[in-house]
Amino acid sequence: MSRAWTYGDNVNTDVLYPGRHLANIDPKYQAAHALEDLDPGFAKTVQAGDVVVGGKFFGCGSSREQAVTCLKYAGVPFVIAASFARIYYRNAINNGLPPLVSPEASAKIQSGDDVTVDLEAGLIRNRTRNETYRFEAFPEFLQRLLAAGGLIPYLRQQVLVKQ
Amino acid sequence: MPGEIVEATVDLAMSHDNALLVSKKFKEIGVPQIWNADKVVIPFDHRTPAPTIEVANGHAQVRSFIRQVGIKNFYDVGVGICHQVLPEKGHIKPGMLVVGTDSHTTTYGAFGAFATGIGATEMAGVWATGRLWFRVPETFRFEIQGPLPRQVYAKDLILHVIGQQTLDGCDYRAVEFYGSAIDGLTADSRMTIANLSMEMGAKVGLLPVDQHALDYLSLHARGPFEPVVADEDAPYEKEFHLDARDMEPQVACPHSVDNVKPITDVEGVPIDQIFIGTCTNGRYEDFKAAADILRGEKIASRTRMLMIPASRDVFLECLQKGIVTDLTEAGVTVESPGCGPCLGAHQGVLGDGEKCFSTTNRNFRGRMGHINSEVYLGSPAAAASTALYGEITDPRRV
Numbered sequence: 001m002s003r004a005w006t007y008g009d010n011v012n013t014d015v016l017y018p019g020r021h022l023a024n025i026d027p028k029y030q031a032a033h034a035l036e037d038l039d040p041g042f043a044k045t046v047q048a049g050d051v052v053v054g055g056k057f058f059g060c061g062s063s064r065e066q067a068v069t070c071l072k073y074a075g076v077p078f079v080i081a082a083s084f085a086r087i088y089y090r091n092a093i094n095n096g097l098p099p100l101v102s103p104e105a106s107a108k109i110q111s112g113d114d115v116t117v118d119l120e121a122g123l124i125r126n127r128t129r130n131e132t133y134r135f136e137a138f139p140e141f142l143q144r145l146l147a148a149g150g151l152i153p154y155l156r157q158q159v160l161v162k163q
Numbered sequence: 164m165p166g167e168i169v170e171a172t173v174d175l176a177m178s179h180d181n182a183l184l185v186s187k188k189f190k191e192i193g194v195p196q197i198w199n200a201d202k203v204v205i206p207f208d209h210r211t212p213a214p215t216i217e218v219a220n221g222h223a224q225v226r227s228f229i230r231q232v233g234i235k236n237f238y239d240v241g242v243g244i245c246h247q248v249l250p251e252k253g254h255i256k257p258g259m260l261v262v263g264t265d266s267h268t269t270t271y272g273a274f275g276a277f278a279t280g281i282g283a284t285e286m287a288g289v290w291a292t293g294r295l296w297f298r299v300p301e302t303f304r305f306e307i308q309g310p311l312p313r314q315v316y317a318k319d320l321i322l323h324v325i326g327q328q329t330l331d332g333c334d335y336r337a338v339e340f341y342g343s344a345i346d347g348l349t350a351d352s353r354m355t356i357a358n359l360s361m362e363m364g365a366k367v368g369l370l371p372v373d374q375h376a377l378d379y380l381s382l383h384a385r386g387p388f389e390p391v392v393a394d395e396d397a398p399y400e401k402e403f404h405l406d407a408r409d410m411e412p413q414v415a416c417p418h419s420v421d422n423v424k425p426i427t428d429v430e431g432v433p434i435d436q437i438f439i440g441t442c443t444n445g446r447y448e449d450f451k452a453a454a455d456i457l458r459g460e461k462i463a464s465r466t467r468m469l470m471i472p473a474s475r476d477v478f479l480e481c482l483q484k485g486i487v488t489d490l491t492e493a494g495v496t497v498e499s500p501g502c503g504p505c506l507g508a509h510q511g512v513l514g515d516g517e518k519c520f521s522t523t524n525r526n527f528r529g530r531m532g533h534i535n536s537e538v539y540l541g542s543p544a545a546a547a548s549t550a551l552y553g554e555i556t557d558p559r560r561v
Contacts, residue, residue, distance in 0.1 A: 010331070010419065012525075012527045014506075014507075014527040014529055014530045015527065015528060015529060019506035019507040019508055019530070020508060020512075022209075022506075022508070023180075023210060023217050023218045023221055023508075025183060025184050025187065037528065037529045037534050056331060057331035057334065060330050060331065061266065061525060061527060062265075062266050062506070062525075063263075063264055063266040063268075063281060063282055065184075065283050065284055068282075083331065083334070085331070085334060086334060086335045086364065087266060090281060090282060090285060091282035094282060094284045094285045094288070095282075095284055139168045141168050141170075142168065142296075150284065151284050151287075151288050152191050152192055152284060152287065152288070155192045155288055155292065156191070156192055156193055159192065159193050
């Protein structure tokens, strides 16, 4: 089962991944300190496949992409929110962690709900409540980036094509 | 067209200490060299001088990478904060497309550059290709009538606007500032406005290139440049009008930059630490405003106060004009140029339950240290008057 971890509006990067941890860029270290100042229990109990659900303007503040990659390295495959702050949205796409914009899902999903995502169909399924929510479709170029797994694998493909 | 995704060639790519992460990602792409090493600028500022062995090792790795790929625009420990150093060293010109791995890259909008913050991974992509995807933003226009009253500064003005707009009011928008309140602003103050535009979600914060900007650019910019202003008939998604002639000094209260109140609402809150510095308010005029209040006085014994110049050049000017002496005699601790405790890394982090009055840009919970610490944001003059009494104090009363 994929458990939902729900948070409120305007969750900022300082609580997602505090500045005191930025100097260490090791993936395991990032996962161990994910959401440390937002939800101290998160990093210890999150399971691979769990999803994070925020309110509006999720990820506001700093450009630090550890606020995205700490979740990815913790095994979180999707972040859902009513809306995302600009740089967080970019960082999520470029790091291959699809940021799903769905005010409905954000409002209805409760903490601990069993939630799965069908990326192709554009649907979020809440198996606990037997509900389905739509998320905003990605523009075509961003779909290609996400399909490649993020910007680095996308550019690697292009380098290989050129060679 | 607004909303469209485009790929564009960037003119300048800035990274700071996080060049460590960018260089790691860059190596993963597998291209042999940087697209144009002369268009990459790296100042060390976030943790300088290195506070830990881990940071020292990270800095050493970046220095080695910089030599290896031939980046010449490298500013090592102590030169200053990226957003001060880039304009100061002449890298910023009107009309440039600038990206930086720092959210406050919007600062260069003070000089008519389209400048915005990006992540480390996408910066690695820029280093490899010189190109990046952008969503074309809609534009908001702010028309602000001035002049600003005594002891009310650009910081108060932009905090007031952020309070009205809230954190996400300008998400993904370009914002432009006009009006008699803006026309009178010095280059230092213009940078404060553009810098903090980010805190209401803006992608860029642009001020029309006026005489103040031109004077600054003539002194600093490398090579020729053309002023950039918006077309007369440019379309705006929204326009806001504001009269700043009766504005009070403003304070952003814990724990959000949009929790903005007139200073008279929060006077008397006891303060443990006062900090003047950063890319938001660490320039000459900021320290001068503080020195004008603290000259010949002593800060209150219950508090402590830090001065961190945004750059070595700012530090030098403050030294030469006696500002460092004035503030030191008043009991202020002076530290080396850089970001200081703004992001809670070093040089004055806050303990459990401590309150800081700061001229910085963010006051989210735990930003400057302990999760139970509190940060109030305001102007350097308000910081200085607060230092005098050890509690939040209206600078118009001193």
